Amino acid sequence: MGNFKKLIIEPLRKANPITILVLGICSCLAVTAKLKPAIVMGISVMVVTAFSNLIISLLRKGIPSRIRIIVQLVVVAALVILVDQFLKAFVYDVSKQLSVFVGLIITNCIVMGRLEAYAMSHKPWESFLDGIGNGLGYSLILIIVAFFRELLGSGTLLGYQVIPQSFYELGYRNNGLMILPPMALIIVGVIIWIQRTRHPELQENNKK
Amino acid sequence: MKDKQNSKFRQSLRDFFIASDAESNGKVKDRVSGLRNYVNKIKPNFNEGGKFAKLQSTFEAFESFLFVPDKTTQKGCQIRDAVDMKRTMIFVVIALMPALLFGIWNVGYQHFIALAEQASFWRMFGFGLAKTLPTIVVSYVVGLSIEFTFAQIRHHEVNEGYLVTGLLIPMILPPDIPLWMVAVATAFSVIIAKEAFGGTGMNIVNPALTARAFLFFAYPSCMSGDKVWIAGQPDAVSGATPLGMLMNGNTDLPSAWTMFWGGIPGSMGETSKIAILLGGLLLVICGIASLRIILSIFAGGIGMGLIFNAIGATPYMQLPFYYHLLMGGFMFGAIFMATDPVTAPQTNKGKVIYGLLIGIFAVLIRVINPAYAEGMMLAILLMNVFSPLIDHCVIARNINMRKKRAQNVKI
Numbered sequence: 317m318g319n320f321k322k323l324i325i326e327p328l329r330k331a332n333p334i335t336i337l338v339l340g341i342c343s344c345l346a347v348t349a350k351l352k353p354a355i356v357m358g359i360s361v362m363v364v365t366a367f368s369n370l371i372i373s374l375l376r377k378g379i380p381s382r383i384r385i386i387v388q389l390v391v392v393a394a395l396v397i398l399v400d401q402f403l404k405a406f407v408y409d410v411s412k413q414l415s416v417f418v419g420l421i422i423t424n425c426i427v428m429g430r431l432e433a434y435a436m437s438h439k440p441w442e443s444f445l446d447g448i449g450n451g452l453g454y455s456l457i458l459i460i461v462a463f464f465r466e467l468l469g470s471g472t473l474l475g476y477q478v479i480p481q482s483f484y485e486l487g488y489r490n491n492g493l494m495i496l497p498p499m500a501l502i503i504v505g506v507i508i509w510i511q512r513t514r515h516p517e518l519q520e521n522n523k524k
Numbered sequence: 525m526k527d528k529q530n531s532k533f534r535q536s537l538r539d540f541f542i543a544s545d546a547e548s549n550g551k552v553k554d555r556v557s558g559l560r561n562y563v564n565k566i567k568p569n570f571n572e573g574g575k576f577a578k579l580q581s582t583f584e585a586f587e588s589f590l591f592v593p594d595k596t597t598q599k600g601c602q603i604r605d606a607v608d609m610k611r612t613m614i615f616v617v618i619a620l621m622p623a624l625l626f627g628i629w630n631v632g633y634q635h636f637i638a639l640a641e642q643a644s645f646w647r648m649f650g651f652g653l654a655k656t657l658p659t660i661v662v663s664y665v666v667g668l669s670i671e672f673t674f675a676q677i678r679h680h681e682v683n684e685g686y687l688v689t690g691l692l693i694p695m696i697l698p699p700d701i702p703l704w705m706v707a708v709a710t711a712f713s714v715i716i717a718k719e720a721f722g723g724t725g726m727n728i729v730n731p732a733l734t735a736r737a738f739l740f741f742a743y744p745s746c747m748s749g750d751k752v753w754i755a756g757q758p759d760a761v762s763g764a765t766p767l768g769m770l771m772n773g774n775t776d777l778p779s780a781w782t783m784f785w786g787g788i789p790g791s792m793g794e795t796s797k798i799a800i801l802l803g804g805l806l807l808v809i810c811g812i813a814s815l816r817i818i819l820s821i822f823a824g825g826i827g828m829g830l831i832f833n834a835i836g837a838t839p840y841m842q843l844p845f846y847y848h849l850l851m852g853g854f855m856f857g858a859i860f861m862a863t864d865p866v867t868a869p870q871t872n873k874g875k876v877i878y879g880l881l882i883g884i885f886a887v888l889i890r891v892i893n894p895a896y897a898e899g900m901m902l903a904i905l906l907m908n909v910f911s912p913l914i915d916h917c918v919i920a921r922n923i924n925m926r927k928k929r930a931q932n933v934k935i
């Protein structure tokens with residue numbers, strides 16, 4: 317049980333794929349202008365990492381180490397196509413918004429990173445949990461970033477108007493910079509800053 | 525000979541300021557001794573172990589604001605100049621005064637022109653003051669409270685850098701900017717552009733320009749167009765700045781002389797080139813702003829203007845090259861923004877490259893990309909980011925040259 321907790325909870329905190337390992341930043345910029353695509357993207361990545369971890373972990377003893385990257389890519393690509401088709405069938409509008417970024421999950425560093433670092437050397441169940449955990453950690457940051465970007469940039473959440481009309485009449489304006497990709501990086505930067513200030517043990521020791 | 529005279533003049537000027545400072549310390553001592561005594565009395569409370577030890581840096585900030593700081597270098601010879609940061613910053617604030625005072629008047633002047641009313645000088649000035657002062661106050665209050673908070677948390681001293689930034693921010697904004705936007709932009713720039721990098725002296729980009737860039741991208745409707753540059757503007761009047769007019773393909777500009785003395789709509793501090801040059805003169809004489817940077821920016825801008833004149837494909841390109849120096853924030857940016865010693869390169873060659881590229885980019889962005897009317901802001905921010913790289917290349921090249929020279933020497 318302790319293992320279970322560690323695998324799921326740690327990636328949300330001190331082993332977060334985005335804020336600590338700084339992987340998967342590119343999609344974090346691209347899909348977080350609105351909350352809904354961010355949530356769908358988070359779930360998609362979680363499914364892909366979890367199942368690719370599981371499959372690779374099952375196969376790990378049979379994969380020749382020279383061609384392991386190719387095998388991993390085949391598995392990941394197959395899963396990504398499945399997810400893409402699934403999204404197209406059930407949430408077509410979001411799938412259109414995410415456009416190429418679903419396909420680009422293949423290149424998401426988190427997926428390959430977890431396969432190499434974890435699934436190749438651990439048992440299937442643990443690998444599966446590790447995939448879920450890292451997917452959750454990724455989704456968490458995506459949702460936080462998208463929450464602020466949509467709230468401040470468009471005044472809406474999940475497409476519903478949150479900031480009342482009376483605010484606008486008083487002179488409030490939506491912040492156009494929030495919609496632009498640089499702001500996603502700045503928000504991620506601020507999250508990293510806050511996290512490292514609260515957990516000083518995460519700071520690299522740069523005293524020479 | 526001229527050089528000698530110049531340095532002599534500079535020296536005497538410095539002596540004057542320093543001497544007057546020391547003198548006043550001696551003379552006025554009796555009068556303010558009550559305050560000094562009081563400060564000395566409460567000082568132990570703020571030292572380590574005292575009642576208010578947590579507020580030590582706040583206390584120190586006020587003390588060094590009121591008196592000459594008692595902490596000076598005790599040994600070694602680190603002194604390069606008698607001018608310390610406090611005095612540097614005060615000089616910049618003094619240098620900004622002509623542009624600020626003119627700007628205050630001009631806000632009123634433009635307002636009454638737009639209303640087609642006659643008004644006395646003081647009425648214009650008063651109207652301008654009523655529009656400008658709140659912005660300045662908001663910028664100082666928000667910025668300084670963030671600075672003080674960070675200084676307390678990090679246990680370092682509050683330094684005077686913000687006195688300049690806090691004045692620069694209002695001067696590069698349109699007069700009708702809503703105050704809450706000023707507050708948000710100030711907070712953003714102080715936290716993200718300055719404190720995140722470690723505070724005064726550590727920032728990569730100019731904080732005042734970051735505030736402007738933030739507003740420019742976040743609230744474009746309040747930062748550009750022809751409705752924001754004149755305070756209290758009636759709807760029927762167009763208040764486009766020269767740059768804004770060019771953006772819309774209108775080349776019917778005010779005369780070069782009007783743009784030079786400054787009776788045009790624009791950001792609060794940028795309109796009068798005379799006032800800006802006056803301030804620039806003071807900064808150059810006192811050795812605070814680098815003349816090298818300023819001149820190379822002008823050279824870059826003129827060069828690019830001449831190239832566009834030679835091409836001459838659009839009315840914008842045919843504009844006389846010196847207009848670029850007189851429009852928008854080119855002059856203000858060149859003298860007060862680009863010369864910021866923290867964000868500019870340190871090497872002499874680096875300064876020239878940096879200045880030239882700022883001038884070139886500013887004009888290039890203006891002419892080629894009409895979506896960004898003010899190229900100066902983007903040009904300076906871009907080159908701020910590159911200035912450590914420029915320095916690195918200049919130094920590396922110098923090392924290589926000297927190495928080669930040393931190898932060629934035959935013993």
